[in-house]
Amino acid sequence: MLEGVPTPVSTIVLAAGEGTRMRSATPKVLHRVAGRSLVEHAVRAAAGTDPDHLAVVVGHGRVAVAEHLDSLATALDRKVTVAVQEEQNGTGHAVGCGLAELPVDLTGTVVVTYGDVPLLDAQTLRALLLEHGERGNAVTVLTAVVTDPTGYGRIVRDADGAVARIVEQKDASPVEQAITEINSGVYAFDAVVLRDGLSRLSTDNAQGELYLTDVLRIARDDGRPVGTLVTGDAWLVEGVNDRVQLSRIGAELNRRIVERWQREGVTVVDPATTWIDADVTLERDVLIEPGVQLKAGTTVGAGAVVGPDTTLSGCVIGADAFVVRTHGSGAEIGAGASVGPFAFLRPGTRLGDKGKVGTFVEIKNSTIGTGSKVPHLSYIGDATIGEHSNIGAASVTVNYDGVHKHPTVIGSYARTGADNMFVAPVTVGDGAYTGAGTVVRRDVPPGALAVSGGPQRNLAGWVTTRRPGTGSAEAAQRAQASEQADQTEEGR
Numbered sequence: 001m002l003e004g005v006p007t008p009v010s011t012i013v014l015a016a017g018e019g020t021r022m023r024s025a026t027p028k029v030l031h032r033v034a035g036r037s038l039v040e041h042a043v044r045a046a047a048g049t050d051p052d053h054l055a056v057v058v059g060h061g062r063v064a065v066a067e068h069l070d071s072l073a074t075a076l077d078r079k080v081t082v083a084v085q086e087e088q089n090g091t092g093h094a095v096g097c098g099l100a101e102l103p104v105d106l107t108g109t110v111v112v113t114y115g116d117v118p119l120l121d122a123q124t125l126r127a128l129l130l131e132h133g134e135r136g137n138a139v140t141v142l143t144a145v146v147t148d149p150t151g152y153g154r155i156v157r158d159a160d161g162a163v164a165r166i167v168e169q170k171d172a173s174p175v176e177q178a179i180t181e182i183n184s185g186v187y188a189f190d191a192v193v194l195r196d197g198l199s200r201l202s203t204d205n206a207q208g209e210l211y212l213t214d215v216l217r218i219a220r221d222d223g224r225p226v227g228t229l230v231t232g233d234a235w236l237v238e239g240v241n242d243r244v245q246l247s248r249i250g251a252e253l254n255r256r257i258v259e260r261w262q263r264e265g266v267t268v269v270d271p272a273t274t275w276i277d278a279d280v281t282l283e284r285d286v287l288i289e290p291g292v293q294l295k296a297g298t299t300v301g302a303g304a305v306v307g308p309d310t311t312l313s314g315c316v317i318g319a320d321a322f323v324v325r326t327h328g329s330g331a332e333i334g335a336g337a338s339v340g341p342f343a344f345l346r347p348g349t350r351l352g353d354k355g356k357v358g359t360f361v362e363i364k365n366s367t368i369g370t371g372s373k374v375p376h377l378s379y380i381g382d383a384t385i386g387e388h389s390n391i392g393a394a395s396v397t398v399n400y401d402g403v404h405k406h407p408t409v410i411g412s413y414a415r416t417g418a419d420n421m422f423v424a425p426v427t428v429g430d431g432a433y434t435g436a437g438t439v440v441r442r443d444v445p446p447g448a449l450a451v452s453g454g455p456q457r458n459l460a461g462w463v464t465t466r467r468p469g470t471g472s473a474e475a476a477q478r479a480q481a482s483e484q485a486d487q488t489e490e491g492r
Contacts, residue, residue, distance in 0.1 A: 002126060005133035006190070008052035008108040011125075012098035014185075015039045015115030016059025016085040021242040027061030028240070029115040030068060033250035034257060035277030035296035038240055039065065040072055041118035046111070047076055048122020049129060053106075055081040055098045056115065059088055090209025091185070092201045099195060109133070110189045112212065116240045119253055120186065124236055131229045132188035138224035139193065139216050141166070142186040144234040152182035153213055155228065163226045166213035170206040181230070183213065184237035193219050253278075269307075283319070301335065315345070318353065331363075334370070352387070366397075369412065381405070383422075386412030386430065393418045411446065 019028025029039035073080040132140035197215030265284035289307030301319035318335035326340040330347030348365030358375035369387035376393035411430035429446030
């Protein structure tokens with residue numbers, strides 16, 4: 001816990017709003033930027049201050065939001081208390097709902113923040129707590145100076161520069177609306193002052209709601225110190241109310257993520273077309289080409305090259321691997337391996353070190369050993385391929401019988417021909433070969449050559465007889481006539 005901050009520290013995240021301007025069946029706080037929901041960004045920032053209590057107030061879409069918070073609590077390995085605001089009667093009412101789920105004799109410091117402010121970080125919240133503790137304030141509000149304050153509450157200061165009150169947009173006079181210092185809605189309160197102030201709120205305002213901002217006025221009227229922490233980065237306090245703001249904030253967050261990785265030793269050729277989720281991990285000397293999307297859970301090893309035009313979700317890419325024009329999900333690519341262009345890696349794909357998955361190849365739930373290659377135009381599903389084997393072009397593991405999936409096993413140092421069908425379940429032994437066009441229906445012993453089909457037969461005249469009048473028949477007749485003319489000329 002931060003030294004000098006009155007303890008215990010509790011955090012209440014307000015996430016009950018309907019978000020009607022999103023025009024969505026999904027609760028606003030569950031919309032995502034950088035691979036995380038808005039409320040996850042808020043909860044992670046709050047958890048970064050190591051609070052003794054962390055509560056989230058939910059309302060609209062409460063079941064979905066509560067389930068999401070339960071999963072998040074497990075991921076963070078900490079308790080997240082869910083409080084329900086049955087009716088949305090203002091921010092003061094929402095905070096009261098959150099306090100009701102915390103100990104009745106709560107003291108110390110209470111931080112209030114929002115579930116739709118995704119760029120607000122733990123570092124800023126810690127700075128707010130330190131300012132609050134060091135100044136001995138009853139209330140400390142996080143503020144920012146912005147070019148366009150429309151929609152935000154304004155910070156009204158007295159002649160000495162101290163905070164006199166916060167006035168909401170709808171209640172502000174023309175002079176007050178011209179103020180550019182805005183209320184972020186993020187506060188640190190003395191817990192006793194907060195509880196007392198909430199009990200004294202009134203709905204006598206333009207919206208007929210209980211304003212949390214009035215607690216600051218009450219504290220000041222009681223002679224208690226009210227202070228501010230002015231952030232120099234207005235993005236940190238910008239909220240999401242519609243999809244336009246969602247995309248703007250998402251783009252800004254992505255810009256910051258990309259820049260952070262560049263400073264960590266990652267080369268990003270074109271930041272404007274590169275999207276990296278918040279929990280992606282990149283090692284030094286990774287090269288990211290244009291048009292790359294690295295989504296949640298992806299890890300890229302040192303010296304690997306990703307892109308151009310590649311999307312990876314939940315993938316692990318080994319050091320010095322090349323992944324070009326590829327769509328991958330839940331795949332693992334070994335060190336020095338090569339994938340693409342135009343490859344599709346589905347969940348369960350495991351490509352060994354120095355392996356190759358080439359052009360127009362789809363892999364699903366399969367392990368491909370060290371140095372093995374699937375270079376061209378193939379589908380490998382539910383298969384295990386050993387080390388240093390080569391799978392010929394246009395090969396398919398025929399794994400589905402219409403009811404069940406079946407495995408294919410191809411050993412090490414095997415060489416399979418082009419246009420092979422492996423009708424699972426089937427095993428091809430170590431060092432075995434298969435001929436071009438082979439349909440492998442039975443196991444192939446180690447070192448054997450498998451071929452299928454009888455000698456080729458040509459049925460002369462079949463097209464002209466069976467398909468008369470077609471373009472094929474006419475072409476054949478012209479060719480036959482030309483051959484006969486050549487033979488006649490040679491006979492002269």
